[in-house]
Amino acid sequence: MSAFPNPSAVQTKSVPTWRQQDAKPFVQIEQITKQFGQFTAVNSVSLDIYRNELFCLLGGSGSGKSTLLRMLAGFEEPTSGRILIDGVDMTGIPPWERPVNMMFQSYALFPHLSVEANVAFGLKREGIKSPEVNRRVSEILDMVQLGHLAKRKPHMLSGGQRQRVALARALVKRPKLLLLDEPLGALDKKLREETQFELMRLQDELGITFVVVTHDQEEAMTLATRIGVMNNGEIVQTAEPHEVYEYPKSRFVAEFIGNVNLFDGVVVEDERDSVSIQSPDLDALLQVDHGISCAPNQEVSVAIRPEKIYISREPVDIEVNGAMGIISDVAYMGSQSVFKVRLASGKELRITQPNVSREMGSRLTWEDNVYLSWDPDSCVVLMS
DSSP states (O other): OOOSOOHHHHOOSSSOGGGOTTOOOSEEEEEEEEEETTEEEEEEEEEEEOTTOEEEEEOOTTSSHHHHHHHHHTSSOOSEEEEEETTEEOTTOOGGGSSEEEEOTTOOOOTTSOHHHHHHHHHHHTTOOHHHHHHHHHHHHHHTTOGGGTTOOGGGSOHHHHHHHHHHHHHTTOOSEEEEESTTTTSOHHHHHHHHHHHHHHHHHHTOEEEEEESOHHHHHHHOSEEEEEETTEEEEEEOHHHHHHSOSSHHHHHHSSOOEEEEEEEEEEOSSOEEEEOTTOSSEEEESSOOOOOTTOEEEEEEOGGGOEEESSOOOOSBSEEEEEEEEEEEOSSEEEEEEEETTSOEEEEEEEOOOSOOTTOOOTTOEEEEEOOGGGEEEEOO
16 A cells, blocks of 8 residues: 555545635745845745645746755755744754655666665665565655666666656655756756656655755746746745736836746726726837735836737727837747737837747738737736
């Protein structure tokens, strides 16, 4: 019988743990700061991660995400603050005594050992008897679909297979928390996409809490139950993937996650259910169908995702939420086409359109005069 937890007993998919008012966090990061001399790598971060989450820390180079992960693992000691895992304060507890395992980007497999010997290494170091080691290694290799390759050496495996060996080695010790630092970074795009779903399946089957560090926005959006976006050592937004994308809290998040068109402007009318903004980049008024709390004439930014802009050669009303321009660039990407449209003000907008037809004759192309429009609920007002 498997000793791994039953995920159905840990979390119901209809009501995620982090939405339950009485849920207790599994990982509690409380006001964690890490300084290296005069440099602050992580600045007063507080974060709750719940049992059976696949949580992603997302940020660019130098954002502090890997340093935060290393503090969870115990490889770095916080300058201040504390970390609790399953209610236990980890202050002063060394890595090997924490209920945590970590998978590194390099995989760090022993080249002279077989797949099964690599996976068994940590168990044997703990003095576990051979029959139990063999049973657990066989179980986890079957889970990652590598049982038939147990006798092979790492150099005889593909990149995706080596990644799964490293994952099996991290999981076989049955940690309460698995930390993954850029786990798919060494794989090519297609294999990375396939492995993302494999990782999600394993996490769901095993019921283990995963914390993944990545700089890849698409990877975080695919994998995560929730995302913590990091910048300059701080977490600037924590939310489910669709919320981070559709409702960014700041200009940085809007620009970092996916592609976005931004208009800087001034609030000219603030009603209970809508707000109107005048931007020097547009002749039209920007109208958003939700009010904001702001001072008169406050400067704001309006974010509109490229796929939410309608583009057509046919004239449309552009007095509100609209514009006219010329296509300056086109990129055909198979499932969609990307258009860059230059407005009269000189501002260039990015628009994406799905390619639902194979026919090329009627498609928009370079130097076409086009009309753009968007719905009021497609705009997000950003205060910073």
